[in-house]
Amino acid sequence: MNKFWDRFFYFFTFITQGTSFLNPRAYAIMHRMHHAYSDTEKDPHSPHFFKDIWQMTMQTKDIYINYSKFKIEPEKAFQGNYPEWKLLDKISDMWTVRILFAALYVLFYIHFATSWWMFLLLPVHFFMGPFHGAIVNWCGHKYGYSNYSNNDHSKNTLPFDFLMMGELFQNNHHKSPNSINFAKKWYEFDPSYPIIRILNFTRIIHLRK
Numbered sequence: 280m281n282k283f284w285d286r287f288f289y290f291f292t293f294i295t296q297g298t299s300f301l302n303p304r305a306y307a308i309m310h311r312m313h314h315a316y317s318d319t320e321k322d323p324h325s326p327h328f329f330k331d332i333w334q335m336t337m338q339t340k341d342i343y344i345n346y347s348k349f350k351i352e353p354e355k356a357f358q359g360n361y362p363e364w365k366l367l368d369k370i371s372d373m374w375t376v377r378i379l380f381a382a383l384y385v386l387f388y389i390h391f392a393t394s395w396w397m398f399l400l401l402p403v404h405f406f407m408g409p410f411h412g413a414i415v416n417w418c419g420h421k422y423g424y425s426n427y428s429n430n431d432h433s434k435n436t437l438p439f440d441f442l443m444m445g446e447l448f449q450n451n452h453h454k455s456p457n458s459i460n461f462a463k464k465w466y467e468f469d470p471s472y473p474i475i476r477i478l479n480f481t482r483i484i485h486l487r488k
C-alpha cells in the first residue's frame with residue numbers, strides 16, 4: 280500500500296472497530312508470535328493450555344496490553360517496523376472515545392431495531408474484537424479438519440468460512456502463511472480472497488509476486 284491507502288485503512292479500522300479498536304502494532308507482534316510458536320507454551324493464545332475460552336481470552340488481553348502500552352518489548356525476532364500512527368493510537372484507546380462509540384451503537388439500535396431482543400446483540404458489538412479473536416483462536420485450533428500436518432493443532436473449521444471471512448482456515452493458513460487465498464481444496468472458499476484480488480486490480484494494494 281502507498282502512504283495514502285495505509286493511512287486511509289488505519290483510520291477506516293478505527294471507525295469500523297470503534298469500541299474494540301486494536302492497536303495494529305500489538306496485533307501484528309502477537310500474530311507473528313502465534314505463527315512462530317503455534318500451540319506451544321509461548322503461543323500467546325493456544326486453546327490447548329486453557330480450560331475454557333474465557334481463560335484464553337483473558338491471557339490474550341494481558342499480552343495485548345503489554346505490547347500496546349509498551350510495558351514490555353517483544354523478543355528480538357519480533358521487533359522491527361510496524362505501521363504506527365501515534366496520535367490515532369492514543370485517541371482510539373481513550374475511554375471517552377470508546378464510550379462515545381458505544382453510545383453511537385446504542386443510538387443506532389434505538390433508531391433501527393424493530394424488536395426488543397435485538398438489543399441483546401449490543402454486547403457483541405461493544406466487544407467485536409475480542410469476540411472475533413476468541414472464536415478464531417479457540418475454534419481454529421480445536422475444531423474441524425486438517426489438510427496438512429503443521430506440527431500444531433491448527434484446523435479448518437468450515438469448508439466455506441462465511442462466519443469469519445476465511446480466518447477459520449487456520450490449518451491452511453499455518454501451512455502457507457504468506458498465501459492470500461486461505462482456501463486450498465476445490466470445495467473450500469475464502470470470501471476475503473476475491474476482495475483482495477479486487478483491491479489489487481484497482482491498484483489500492485500491490486500484491487508481491
Ligand SMILES: [Zn+2]
Binds near residue numbers: 419
Ligand atoms: Zn493459528
